[in-house]
Amino acid sequence: MARTVRSATTDDIPEMIALLLMDAAERYAKDAVLWRIADDASAQIETALTLAMTADQQPFRQFWQVAVDGGKVTGVVHSMMLPVPPIYAGAFGDPGLILPDSFVAPEALDGTVEDLVAAAEAALRDAGARIILSSYVSGQDWQDVYQRAAYEPLTLYLSRSDLKEKPMPSGIRPATGDDIPGIVARSAERRRVLSDLDPFWETHPEADGRFGAWMTRSLTLRDRDMLVMGAHASVDGYVIAQPASRLHFPPAHDISGTGVIDDYHHPDLADPETMANGGEGAAALLQAAETAFAKRGTQTAFVVCPAAWRSKIELLEDSGYETAMVWSIKR
Numbered sequence: 001m002a003r004t005v006r007s008a009t010t011d012d013i014p015e016m017i018a019l020l021l022m023d024a025a026e027r028y029a030k031d032a033v034l035w036r037i038a039d040d041a042s043a044q045i046e047t048a049l050t051l052a053m054t055a056d057q058q059p060f061r062q063f064w065q066v067a068v069d070g071g072k073v074t075g076v077v078h079s080m081m082l083p084v085p086p087i088y089a090g091a092f093g094d095p096g097l098i099l100p101d102s103f104v105a106p107e108a109l110d111g112t113v114e115d116l117v118a119a120a121e122a123a124l125r126d127a128g129a130r131i132i133l134s135s136y137v138s139g140q141d142w143q144d145v146y147q148r149a150a151y152e153p154l155t156l157y158l159s160r161s162d163l164k165e166k167p168m169p170s171g172i173r174p175a176t177g178d179d180i181p182g183i184v185a186r187s188a189e190r191r192r193v194l195s196d197l198d199p200f201w202e203t204h205p206e207a208d209g210r211f212g213a214w215m216t217r218s219l220t221l222r223d224r225d226m227l228v229m230g231a232h233a234s235v236d237g238y239v240i241a242q243p244a245s246r247l248h249f250p251p252a253h254d255i256s257g258t259g260v261i262d263d264y265h266h267p268d269l270a271d272p273e274t275m276a277n278g279g280e281g282a283a284a285l286l287q288a289a290e291t292a293f294a295k296r297g298t299q300t301a302f303v304v305c306p307a308a309w310r311s312k313i314e315l316l317e318d319s320g321y322e323t324a325m326v327w328s329i330k331r
Contacts, residue, residue, distance in 0.1 A: 008064040015073035023103035024252035033161035075104035077116035096124025101250035151328035153307035158321035165294035169284035175226035182235025190265035225292035237266030
């Protein structure tokens with residue numbers, strides 16, 4: 001019987017768990033701290049798969065598909081419709097995203113990865129996706145298939161897993177409500193750079209108000225640190241050190257020791273090609289976020305950075321970060 005690719009069912013879950021545990025092991029081999037495997041990884045995977053296939057109310061639309069050869073599941077691909085963050089225009093609607101917890105068994109037939117990617121793309125297009133993103137951590141076959149299919153890097157996720165508590169750099173302090181206008185102004189500068197780098201990040205007309213409201217609410221959340229540099233009247237830069245979420249980490253992994261930095265800007269990084277002032281201010285904010293993480297017992301920082309923002313990448317690499325995951329885009 002020829003290999004087929006179809007939507008997964010609950011009957012496939014035991015075989016899918018076995019494949020996804022092997023998938024998690026590949027990531028763990030690349031970085032045992034960032035991709036630490038949960039003690040109950042098998043149960044976490046089963047819960048996630050069961051929820052995805054049976055729950056009426058889903059936080060987002062997602063798809064699990066499997067490759068079957070001779071009655072055996074030999075590959076799995078996971079994809080979703082990615083909600084557009086409210087600060088972006090989303091002119092092309094919600095993009096589709098092929099997630100990193102996609103895997104083929106070592107004995108799978110040649111072409112299985114290609115067939116799974118094609119099936120995921122078809123499912124996402126049928127769901128309305130006009131733009132498709134892919135995410136890649138490990139597995140050379142997947143990277144090669146994405147490259148041949150004209151995916152181009154859009155966002156890098158750089159990590160560092162040796163965080164230590166250091167003195168807080170001078171001039172950096174916790175944000176207060178009086179800092180929100182300054183944070184919003186710096187965020188607007190960041191969003192302009194993003195929009196210039198790629199139209200994917202076109203800013204929503206109401207972005208300032210929406211971002212300001214989110215920052216105000218974030219001040220009430222005790223699981224993160226909002227740090228600023230400069231006076232209330234003129235915030236020179238800001239960084240938010242927050243806990244990791246499942247968007248970037250498959251359920252097999254323990255994310256309790258990982259923090260994420262996404263909202264982060266300083267004028268040193270205003271030119272996406274070249275750092276100003278040696279990146280001194282931006283580096284101080286990064287160190288402050290790392291110290292905040294370390295105080296909370298967080299071992300690893302995971303920083304979101306557009307693939308075309310070379311000055312920011314340079315700063316992160318100079319600070320000991322390495323690319324851990326790549327999101328690419330196919331238009």
